[in-house]
Amino acid sequence: MRWATVRVHVTAEDLNSAHAQMRLRARARADSEIKQLRVAQAVAYRDQLRTDPTLVLAQLLLESPETVNADTVKIVPIVAEQVAMFAPGAAWVQTAHLLEEWYGKLKPDAKQFVIGRLCTALTEFEGEAAAERLKEIHGLPSPGAERPS
Numbered sequence: 259m260r261w262a263t264v265r266v267h268v269t270a271e272d273l274n275s276a277h278a279q280m281r282l283r284a285r286a287r288a289d290s291e292i293k294q295l296r297v298a299q300a301v302a303y304r305d306q307l308r309t310d311p312t313l314v315l316a317q318l319l320l321e322s323p324e325t326v327n328a329d330t331v332k333i334v335p336i337v338a339e340q341v342a343m344f345a346p347g348a349a350w351v352q353t354a355h356l357l358e359e360w361y362g363k364l365k366p367d368a369k370q371f372v373i374g375r376l377c378t379a380l381t382e383f384e385g386e387a388a389a390e391r392l393k394e395i396h397g398l399p400s401p402g403a404e405r406p407s
Contacts (some may be wrong), residue, residue: 311338
């Protein structure tokens with residue numbers, strides 16, 4: 259036998275039931291794909307926020323500028339801190355934040371002393387370039403540089 263013909267006879271009710279099941283399966287697959295896409299988008303957004311939490315404010319300004327007010331601007335640093343806590347290397351982000359708070363309360367001469375000590379520590383561990391950059395940022399003279407008169 260080279261070929262055969264098969265005919266299946268079903269009731270209209272069974273046919274409708276089979277079509278309904280096929281539609282349900284297709285809808286379930288589509289819903290699953292949409293959920294996976296949303297998760298992927300959320301992960302991508304989270305990763306972007308880890309690198310630049312101010313994106314929250316930018317997104318708000320783009321999507322609904324009328325909702326941005328002084329309270330919104332105040333909450334962005336709080337959101338940034340919360341996002342940073344879950345970022346890879348978050349301990350360093352939190353450490354930098356704590357140091358910033360503490361350093362900001364110091365007197366100018368104490369600030370200069372702290373920066374000098376940090377620069378010393380950096381140069382002891384082959385961080386001469388970082389030490390020079392730190393001095394530039396804080397306006398400290400480099401060794402051998404003439405002080406302005």
